[in-house]
Amino acid sequence: MTLAELQALDRTDPLAPKRAEFLLPEGVIYLDGNSLGALPKRVVARMEQVVQAEWGQSLIKSWNLHGWIDLPQRVGARIARLIGAEPDEVIAADSTSVNLFKVLLAALELRPGRRVIVSDIDNFPTDLYIAQGIAELRGGYELRFVKKDQLEEALDEQTAVLMLTEVDYRTGYLYDMARLTRLAQQKGALTIWDLAHSAGALPVQLNRHGVDFAVGCGYKYLNGGPGAPAFLFVARRHQEATRPFLTGWMGHQAPFAFVPEYLPALDIRRLTVGTPGVLSMSALEAALEVFEGVEMEQVRQKSLQLTDLFIELMEPLAARYGFQLATPREHHRRGSQVAYRHPEGYAIMQALISQGVVGDFRAPDILRFGFTPLYLRYEDVYHAVQRLEQVMQSGLWQEARFQERAKVT
Numbered sequence: 001m002t003l004a005e006l007q008a009l010d011r012t013d014p015l016a017p018k019r020a021e022f023l024l025p026e027g028v029i030y031l032d033g034n035s036l037g038a039l040p041k042r043v044v045a046r047m048e049q050v051v052q053a054e055w056g057q058s059l060i061k062s063w064n065l066h067g068w069i070d071l072p073q074r075v076g077a078r079i080a081r082l083i084g085a086e087p088d089e090v091i092a093a094d095s096t097s098v099n100l101f102k103v104l105l106a107a108l109e110l111r112p113g114r115r116v117i118v119s120d121i122d123n124f125p126t127d128l129y130i131a132q133g134i135a136e137l138r139g140g141y142e143l144r145f146v147k148k149d150q151l152e153e154a155l156d157e158q159t160a161v162l163m164l165t166e167v168d169y170r171t172g173y174l175y176d177m178a179r180l181t182r183l184a185q186q187k188g189a190l191t192i193w194d195l196a197h198s199a200g201a202l203p204v205q206l207n208r209h210g211v212d213f214a215v216g217c218g219y220k221y222l223n224g225g226p227g228a229p230a231f232l233f234v235a236r237r238h239q240e241a242t243r244p245f246l247t248g249w250m251g252h253q254a255p256f257a258f259v260p261e262y263l264p265a266l267d268i269r270r271l272t273v274g275t276p277g278v279l280s281m282s283a284l285e286a287a288l289e290v291f292e293g294v295e296m297e298q299v300r301q302k303s304l305q306l307t308d309l310f311i312e313l314m315e316p317l318a319a320r321y322g323f324q325l326a327t328p329r330e331h332h333r334r335g336s337q338v339a340y341r342h343p344e345g346y347a348i349m350q351a352l353i354s355q356g357v358v359g360d361f362r363a364p365d366i367l368r369f370g371f372t373p374l375y376l377r378y379e380d381v382y383h384a385v386q387r388l389e390q391v392m393q394s395g396l397w398q399e400a401r402f403q404e405r406a407k408v409t
């Protein structure tokens with residue numbers, strides 16, 4: 001497609017007006033919203049209000065006056081709409097890792113006779129680390145971490161939990177949530193889905209597929225800001241039996257009764273622990289307002305068009321410079337990112353970033369490009385590929401080869 005054709009597409013794109021709701025640096029094409037979402041303008045205004053007016057003027061009265069105490073549930077309810085859940089099944093809290101710890105421990109308790117946790121060996125490491133920690137804490141568990149194509153046969157009558165990330169953080173591979181949930185449940189196991197790379201990126205249907213538990217990030221496609229609170233989902237049918245083990249006072253039935261005995265809250269609040277981070281929760285709440293009036297099907301349609309376009313425009317470069325597509329071409333197996341393998345991936349990405357196209361690198365050899373339909377234009381995809389071509393043609397990437405690796409990639 002030509003640049004003029006892509007600009008015409010941008011003019012008729014129903015999501016195009018959303019871009020103006022973000023603060024984006026001039027001249028930068030941001031393809032890393034799958035790691036840290038861009039800044040919604042309304043977050044800036046909300047921060048000003050929460051800090052100056054609420055904290056500054058109303059001080060402690062704000063917990064009631066400005067609804068600080070209900071933020072985790074309010075934010076959870078907004079996320080619920082995006083992931084196919086009911087408002088009372090989702091709560092914002094802690095980090096994804098901590099939430100995974102809470103729901104994995106609770107899920108194992110719901111399957112007491114079973115001793116196996118199944119996951120993908122290529123899952124995001126924190127998920128695997130949390131399972132390792134829990135297995136050590138509880139003792140007697142087998143961690144069955146296998147390749148994607150062995151997952152099905154790894155499930156058996158000993159399996160307590162199948163724990164997966166819906167979109168593979170490296171390749172963008174999108175799991176069949178419906179099928180894997182069904183297969184696990186047919187064996188009597190429970191499912192935990194990590195939605196870090198799917199919430200806000202594509203339509204998720206937790207209840208339609210009968211998912212038991214889920215967790216996810218607030219700072220990627222939900223744009224809540226660095227270290228934004230994460231969220232967790234517990235299907236209503238499990239809420240009463242789900243035991244909290246991080247039994248902090250915010251998960252108590254009556255936190256302000258200050259009684260010595262722990263009694264879990266009667267609803268999903270039992271999976272909260274301590275005082276919510278009001279500033280970051282407020283930022284996430286404001287960021288989620290950007291999704292008002294947006295249907296996830298719309299987002300998905302544009303996301304697939306953007307990623308299709310990128311793959312298409314990359315074909316000649318892939319052939320000439322040896323980029324190997326690591327992301328499935330099939331729409332139903334692709335998340336909202338495109339990844340290429342290249343032995344010089346790190347240097348190439350550093351050079352590309354220096355030219356204003358921000359993607360990232362994942363060891364050992366993956367160049368990763370995230371596509372966020374709320375603030376990306378079709379035109380951006382064209383320019384991103386052009387700049388990559390310049391980086392390769394000019395040999396600029398070779399200058400980055402011997403640079404020291406950044407601490408955070």
Ligand SMILES: Cc1ncc(COP(=O)(O)O)c(C=O)c1O
Binds near residue numbers: 096230
């Ligand atoms: C799939 C997945 N799960 C979990 C995390 C980490 O979550 P947190 O740092 O909020 O614990 C990430 C990214 O950081 C991720 O990609």
Ligand SMILES: Nc1c(O)cccc1C(=O)C[C@H](N)C(=O)O
Binds near residue numbers: 036
């Ligand atoms: N959470 C991150 C951080 O604190 C620093 C740098 C990157 C991140 C990320 O989110 C990484 C991301 N989960 C990934 O898919 O690689």
